[in-house]
Amino acid sequence: MNIAKNMLFKKEIIEPSDELVKETFWQDVFKSLRKDRMAMAGGTIIALFILVAIFAPYLAPYNPYEVSLDLQFQKPSMEYWLGTDMFGRDVLSRIIYGSRISLLIGIVPSLITMLIGIIFGIIAGYFGRKTDFIIMTVSDMVLSFPSLLLAMVVMYTLGASLLNIFIALSIVGWAGTARVVRAQTLSLKNKEFVESARAIGVKPSIIMIRHILPNCIPQLLVLFTLEIPGSILSEASLSFLGVGAQPPASSWGLMVSNGKEFLFNAPWVAISPGIAILVIVLAFNFLGDGLRDALDPYLKQ
Amino acid sequence: GNSASSDKMITTSEISDPGTTDVQKTTSEYTIPLNIYDRLVEAITVSPGKSELVPGLAESWEVSPDGLKYTFHIRKDVKFHNGEILKADDVLYTFDRMLDPATKALNTDFLDMIAGAKDRMDGKANSVSGIKVIDDNTIEITLAKAFAPFLANLATPAGSIYNRKATTEAGEQFGIDPQKTIGTGPFKMKSWALNDTVVLVSNPDYFQGAPKIDGVNIKIVPDAETNRIMFETGKLDIFNLSNSASQIPQFRDNEKWKNSIVSGPIVGLYYYALNEDIKPLDDVRIRKALQMSIDRQTLLDKLYYGEGQLVHGISPPGLLGYNPELPKIEYNPEKAKQLLTEAGYPNGFDMEIVQTTDSPNTLKINEAVQAMLQKVGVRVKITQIDESTYFATRQVGKLPSNQNEWSADYNDPDNFFYTFFSQKNSKVRSYNYNNLEVNAKLEKARTMVDQTERIKLYQEMEKTIAQEDAAWIPLFALNQLFVVQPRVKNFQVAWNGWSSMSYYGLEIVEAK
Amino acid sequence: MNDASTILEINNLKTYFYTDKGVVPAVDDISIKVKKGQIIGIVGESGCGKSMTSLSIMQLIAPPGKIAGGEILFQNKNLVGISKAEMRSLRGNELSMIFQEPMTSLNPVYPVGKQVAETLLLHNKHMKKAEAKQKVIEMFKMVGIPEPEERYRVFPHQLSGGLRQRVMIAMALICRSKLLIADEPTTALDVTIEAQILKLMKNLQEEIDTSIIMITHNLGIVAEMCDYVYVMYAGKIMEQADVYELFDHPKHPYTEGLLKSIPRSNVQQNKEKGLYSIKGMVPNMLNLPKGCRFHPRCIYAEDACREVEPDLVDVGEGHLVRCIKYKN
Amino acid sequence: MHKIQELGGDDVNRVLMKVRNVKTYFPVEKGMFRKKSAMVHAVDDISFDIYEGETLAIVGESGCGKSTLGRTLLRLLDATEGEAYFEDQNIFELTSKELRQLRKQMQIIFQDPFASLNPRMKVTDIIGEPLVTHESMNKKEKDERVAELMEVVGLRKTYGNRYPHMFSGGQRQRIGIARALALNPKFVVCDEPVSALDVSIQSQIINLLQKLQEQKQLTYLFISHDLNVVRYFSDRIGVMFVGKIMELGPTNEVYDHPLHPYTKFLVAAAPVPDPHERSKEKLILEGEIPSPINPPSGCRFHTRCPYVQDRCKSQEPELKQIEGRMVACHYPLV
Amino acid sequence: MGHYIIRRLVISIPVTFGIALITFILLNVIPGDPVALMMKDHISADVVARVRAQMQLDDPAYIRFFRFIWNALHGDFGVSYKLNRSVSSLLMDAFPNTLILAISGALVSWIIGIPAGVLSAVKKRSFLDNSIMGFSLLGVSIPVFWAGLLFQYIFAFWLGILPVSGFDGPEYLIMPAIVLGWSSAGTISRLTRSSLLEVMRNDYIRTARAKGNLELKVVINHALKNAMLPVVTVMALQVAGLLSGAVITETVFGIPGIGRIAVNAIQNRDMPLLQGAVMFTTVLVILGNLVADVLYSLLDPRIKYD
């Protein structure tokens, strides 16, 4: 039998054969996400609500702020699909407009939380030692401070306003994110590709941005989708305690807590925003769970 | 068994825990003090919304013609809950304690007109020169200046009389520890689980005879809906609708309950305060315009289901010197706009209304008013701030416009007029209303002895303040509504509202 | 072929994975026979279906995988389609398995002794715990675990890799199984420890007289341990022969390539020439090449190879090859 | 700069790297709470030279400190003690700026082709990262250089904008090699570059490494536990055991005539791919590898050594020169 | 272990101190005035000024802070402005109620959450999984004050089988515990599910199957104990969190607990009380953390603290 002769210096090109997976990471995730019916339902609902929020002025049948006490507590009818509240304002229109504030309250603090959490988490995880100790001690403080109380204190300190709700919820939330990011960073820090970047002489700041952060994203994404419903519910609680969204704005949380007292004589006032909260929170949860499942193999790589 | 249906205990509820029953250290939450202590003079409800001063621990008194010296003759047969006999010294002790700086009392305003009170409060004297014990049953109080409402003043819960021995022994625990909180009243404190229940039991030795009920359970139930469900399931005997006006139609239209509603006017009113330091509220035309742009009748009808009547001045119905003839403040948005234009604001202006964060009822009025003012072009921003900030800001005269309520502490116009518009108080209440003439008249009226003249002066001032100067926007006097279980008899709405509810007269008759 | 000495006979086994990207024929029509007391080897590169073959025998294929055809006769009983209860009574008892990763194959929260005893108790309903413990300790002694009494109580993390693998072996042999499947039992171990474990397995096999299926990608281990060898490539058996025959006269170009590409310590290799290497790489199982699945990498490939899939042909003395060059 | 005495070997070759008494210890973190009482003696007083252009292999069992040694020499880990001179520069004393400069000269190829490439970066960016970091190249120059590198390691250059997961293990290892070579280093640490690969792929990579060494005059520190590969690939070999070098010398000599008992057993333990060899009685080392936290007293190998003597238990043997090799044994097998 | 616990406690000192400081700063930048608040509508500038001085509120902030710390170190958290009682006794009185509520709420959430998590992990992505997850997430999604009202309406008003509000016996605990537990059952079930799914992928599960174990036994004996490790941590933290997080439940059901005290303290700018309540709950959370870690080490033989 004739063995191939000197193969060593033969020019050889390895074909990355087309049979190999061609999808990018996100295509792959999206593909497995698409099969998850609950997650897709969640995603669709969220998309719908976002559209509603964007096109609120076109969708709302009435001016949501228009008070006319003569129209107080109209039952749901053809004219007022979801009835009117004690000021005669159209509940449907208020829910439609409320989606703006509620989604903002869900998304903005979660974004801020993520941002702060990422920065502190990566820095703590990457540099370790004293930096880590300080950041983690502060985050311990935040975490051991009862979150609703902390939010309340902050709201009292800063006064009730939308911006301050964002701030309050972010102050409460960042510590959890920082922990997750830090843990992730700690595990990534010892990964060979990070070491390889160090071996090349890449600066720490760039390593953090280029190598560590993108690999935290799947985890962060899951966290993000689960943070949002948390914020929406926190705002409802804050509204219940009187420091949530401010009238005449109509956040769902505010509508629910205001409508609570009419639950017996005019149930429609509170039930429909309540259902809106329920639906969006469930939607985010299902999407988050679906994402987690879809990202699962990547979270553990 | 704490349930309402058992024995002869009445079960009621409060939204929040009073914290202390020492009236010297609180300026509200008087229900329990009213029932466990007595005062030298008592203000009783004689008919709905009407009150009268009657002898209490003092069986009689004399007032010197200049209105400066009061001599009280104290009953001989009164026993404190600890068995001590009431003596004039206890009265001296009580009043001195209020003024003693060590007490850190908050209610000193009720006694600071007594001669020597200021020195005592400032720590310059060890006793109050104006209070003298003549004998065990006689005490003489001298005022620094004549003060017409002094007697009515003493009839407020703040005038409750303590026992020297028990109170001294109790120290900081007085008013807190049920066993150490000793009064002479028809009920004794039995137990106190903070934020849960206060139990009062009847005092069989009460000098006017033991109450007909065994006692009162006062539940602390913060949530209004929970309150309602408790009442409907028989866990409460009395349900106060003032915290949930929205339930009024529910009960009014309910076959089971509609006959159990006890309603009555109270001497108190709702109003908007306007801060004249904030532009353009310094312009009387603007203030008048605001008065005219609020459809008060609709507010009353829609938010309070018509349970009350409009007020056009300062005195609510039932107050000494109430003037039913006062011209009406009309709802006239057209004229209001015209006034705004005259004042240089044809397109309206921006206005801030503040309120405390956890008062949903105020918020409702504010939201409705916001919409009404919007119609004349006034753009209202409702700011909710926490109570602490609210009062701190108000105290320095910087609080923007706000809606508020006031019910009488004592039945005298002074309690309204002076409280709001005197030079001293106008700032503290953030009106910054400075009509020197009115200020002088207010001070004068306090000291006047001739009641008829005095009332006339008040009615005159009322017109000036509320209508000519439009210093505030009076809204309405509301009825107080309660739903009461059928087994509870003799329930009466207190003349000045819930906070002074006496349980003494109640009876329980179990239906067969 | 039902002679008494055959303990396991796999005929035309197909284990497919039905994924959304397509069907993966992880095990594609393979036949294997194991005689009593025999050590057979299955070699092949990563992903060629070795583990799936063993898991198929154990009936532990998890969805989306499924046995798509063929039969697995264990002591003349077909395991494909057997009831779950019946299968459970075989597992760990007559049929047992050692896995590749001793580090993760033991439950971290139970003492190792207990884990071994569990197998015993599962298959001997009347056995007392104390008796089981006694047996486990004996077994521990047998697999060369020092201080077996103390070791009974320790947790997996307190043992080194070699000891853990011994525990795994003890677990597999505690019921004196007829057939032991060892899926890369030493891959995770160090050479010196590997030598210990291999020796141990060999000794035990002689003592207990079980048959062993040794799955590995290390030809050295095959040469040292096995009597008969199957070479797998992309789900199919490419060549099977007696171990001496295979190493001395490899017939399939793949086998040949594999043997040549190992740097040998006993043969003086000419460094200038470079190592022999098989070009290209293992095909994607979702998209197998037409014809012989090895042809893209085969230096002898002809046109015919690209068209027809060759059969496994017997070239005598139990030597079978799947290559177009050999026709009967 | 003081003169360092050179260790062993002939003086024909230039010394590229001098390693002197290097120790790398890790504090042990017990449980969740950090109590740093114990130390892992991962690399414990190691000295040797690396000659320009040679392949020095380090073999030893898992956990004996091979990777730690490699990483310490690249200063990816900080040494606890000792000195290491790369062309007369003590790399342990460089400032971080100097170090970044030096990184152009010395690179590393990792074992795990899956973990060593950032899964979120495209191949071009992975290979181009060293270029972007060190050379101010414009995009075009960079892309050209990357394409060139890809070709050198046998990757089709059109696949530059793919992600690592789209490649097989062998291809990924090639990407890692291209990245390591991007800056034309002199010295490359290969930390088990082929142990994760299948035999058929393994030989491709070994050939590639060999080709590159010849073309670019690279010096390799080749870490492996596969004795067959090492024997084939290296010029000299160092045998490590629990943080120490036991024997160091030219590959064939060490294999054919091991002086240290450990080397002898290690070589014997490797399974031979030849069934005819199996009838021979194998030399099998008993016992477990000792813990690097508490290495045995005296000679670290004494607990497993069949030739152990009393002296071995108490006195630690030094690495001495014997027959042109270095051995750390009181009783070498001469 | 003893050492470990002590050192952990030592480490938590800066955390506790920091929290005291943060609370103090937050409360001091707010313009409010506790005395003004105590007087409410009867406010009078003279009285406020006098009482403030009497209460030493006019001292510089740092003096007040260190006075507070100094007293706290001596076990004296001061006297509540609003309730006129010693903060320590207020907290100690409220604590048992909250503790009972928190524990029973947590129990409910475990009783719902853990089996739900297990079931949905075993039947992953099935209808059962989705509906169980849906149910436990429902608890998370409904605002607590709503769920509370709903329960009161159904069980107290309609069915009349449970008391509406108050805290006089075990029957009073049922609804609040369910409301509270349901609201956190989602977290537990989700965690159980993902943890179990992860554990089920492990090699030792395959080993357990290869031994001939029943699938149910594999899940319960082999997977669950491992899967519970992260869940237990969260469970211990959850109890700690519920101690202070039950504010709304306490309000709706009229339970005299720490949460309500704390909220009232915030509303009343009752500095000593809030400081006390926050310190108290912080210490509880820290202890909860510690308990979680200790439990973890008891369950997981791999972790030893010494």
Ligand SMILES: Nc1ncnc2c1ncn2[C@@H]1O[C@H](COP(=O)(O)OP(=O)(O)OP(=O)(O)O)[C@@H](O)[C@H]1O
């Ligand atoms: N869950 C799965 N889904 C799809 N394909 C799978 C799955 N599990 C295994 N496979 C495929 O089955 C084939 C055979 O895998 P198997 O584990 O038997 O390989 P192996 O020979 O044991 O490899 P290794 O040496 O890496 O253990 C692989 O190509 C793999 O892609």
Ligand SMILES: Nc1ncnc2c1ncn2[C@@H]1O[C@H](COP(=O)(O)OP(=O)(O)OP(=O)(O)O)[C@@H](O)[C@H]1O
């Ligand atoms: N960052 C670290 N922290 C603590 N200990 C470590 C660290 N890195 C390595 N070690 C320990 O140092 C010792 C040597 O590890 P090293 O990775 O150098 O071994 P190795 O010879 O490369 O082993 P392998 O063949 O498994 O790669 C081991 O006991 C290891 O557990």
Ligand SMILES: [Mg+2]
């Ligand atoms: Mg396998």
Ligand SMILES: [Mg+2]
């Ligand atoms: Mg290594």
